[in-house]
Amino acid sequence: MANFSVVHTETTDETKPAGNRARSLGDDDIREFKRTIRERLAVDHQFLADETGITNIGTHKKISFTETQAADPTAYDDTGYLYIKTVAGIKELFWKDSSGNVKQLTTAGKLNAVELTGDQTVAGIKTFSTPIAVASGGTGANAAAAARTNLLAAVSGANSDITSLLGLTTPLSQGQGGTGNTKLYSTGSFAGSGVQGTAVAHGLGRTPAFIFWASITGGTGDNALWVSGMGSNVRSSVSGVHGITTAPDATNFYLPTSGDGNGGGTTYYFVVI
16 A cells, blocks of 8 residues: 655745745745645545535545544643554554543554443444343344353243243232242141230231131130131131131231130141132
8 A cells, every 4th residue: 555645736845935036926935835835735625626616625634634643642631632553564543631540442444442441332333242241231142042052041932941940029920820829828826815806816917718726735725717708707616607806817816705615724736828
């Protein structure tokens, strides 16, 4: 590749016009001076001999850098520099700001890596020669299957990727193949109070559909049963159906009258479903 070269019609001669040059030649010298200036400015600028109808005279057509800097220029508070230096035998473009920071803008025919900070908006399709790593917000892959593997993700629809589910915070509904409940059942014990309406925390996390409790010691009112749909009734083995003051809720069930599965001082064990 050849070096940059520009041929001008006029040659700059700062000795003209000579002090003894005839005044009648002054108009020729003026026109020659104008051509000299125009030819040189026209290398990189829109600069014509006839500007009639032209509205962009003086604007840049391109910017040519021909003097390679041996070193970065000196920084000044009110100055920034755009220049070229030789890197690995190639003239590369550099920028130096007023704080003295130097950035190489080009490398081997490509834009040099630029550090982006803050929010960025990227439009259109961008193709990367190397996939963006997972740690940098990418998938580390250029195919969907490999991306899912890297991201520990499962394919949508019917698949064999999901082998177990752990740590669900919302129970699967019956329509999703679950029960809609965090617990299928709960067990515990309580001491009978003999007082109707005494609350017993069942730990199920929802309103139960079935409650059974019994005493294994054979105390007063040894067992009782409540089933959803019975309303405010508890069936006791002692004396049939007896009222309770409050139906069970998501936190507690409430004991019936004394002797109907609520004997004072008797220990009962329950199962809640």
